Amino acid sequence: MTKNIDFKINEFKDLNKYPKELFYRGNIELLKKQKVSIVGTRKPISYTKNLTYTISSLLSSRDICIVSGGAMGVDAIAHQGAKPNNTICVLANGLNIRYPKVNKNLLESIESQGLLLSSYKDDTLATRYSFVLRNELVVALSDILIIMQADENSGSIRSLEYALKMNKKIYTIAHRMEDNKGLIPYIKKGLIEVIYDVNEFVNSIKDKDEIIENDEILDYLKTNPTYEDAISKYQDKIFEYELNSIFKVENGICKVIY
Incomplete structure (x- = not known):
């Protein structure tokens, strides 16, 4: 059964426009967990499929x-790799609609074990605009966005643009x-980091709460040192x-954002 979320989701606080309504089916407790967003093309090559999973x-x-x-492709594979009980799926339509139909069984599994989210009431059909808003919410929910593979002028590029505006860390695979x-073009500009070693990347992601407890480095960052000085001191x-979005760099100065 679809339920209305009657509280503000902290990760959505920085959106240009907070959704008027939010609906869910499944385990709302998943919103409290550390999260990573994974998106990409609906037609991934085999290499991308394997690494996404x-x-x-x-x-x-x-x-x-x-x-x-x-969606079909990277989205569905990302949900499958996580297993239904540890994934959040944001839909561009009402939660009682199984779209795309090819993912019907996957969406039902996520509803029963994981979490389905939508800013649209039941029976609302997807539109071009609703997919755009869906992408924004997917990006907002996590500190890290991984775009596995993207075509030019695709929905994944729109997700990338949202991530840049939200100061998210963005990755792709080699x-x-x-x-x-x-x-x-974004990789060349240094806006996206390339993952060359999957295990090294996964091991580098730690829970923020684990990092900040009794932390002298965090205390140091709160003094707003220059990025150059911080690197020199703590390497x-x-x-x-930075990877875990504990701080950001503005005009060469470190600013804690946690």
Whole structure:
């Protein structure tokens, strides 16, 4: 049964416009977990399929909840890798509608074991605009966005643009140039980090609560040092804190955002 969320979701506080209503089916407690959003093309190559499942599965095994949009391709594989009980699916239509139909069984499994979210009432059909809003919510729910593979001018590029505005960390996997054309310009500008070692990447993601407890580095960052000074003082630890969105850099100055 569809229920209305009667509280503000903290991750949505920075949206330009908070949804008028939010609905859910499933385990609302998943919203409290550390989350990573994974999105990408509806027509992934085999290499992308394999790595999407692997990354999603490894993150989930570390109790990190996987967020995606329930679409064919990368989205569905990300949900499957996480297993239904540790994934959040944001839909662009009413929660009583199984769309796309090819994912009917997957969506039913997520409803019974994981969490379905939507800003649309039951019986509302998906539209071009509702997919755009769905993408924004998927990005907002996590500190990290992984775009597994993206075509030019695709929905994944819109998700990327949202992530940049929200100061999210953005990743992709190492591809042949012709297989990831949509992301190449952003990689060249240093706006997206490429994952070359999956295990190293997964192991680098830690719970914020684990990082900040009795933390002298966090205390140091609260003094707003320059990024250059912070790197000089704490070296690789600073990269880890940046990866986990503990702080951001503005005009060369470290600013805690947790």
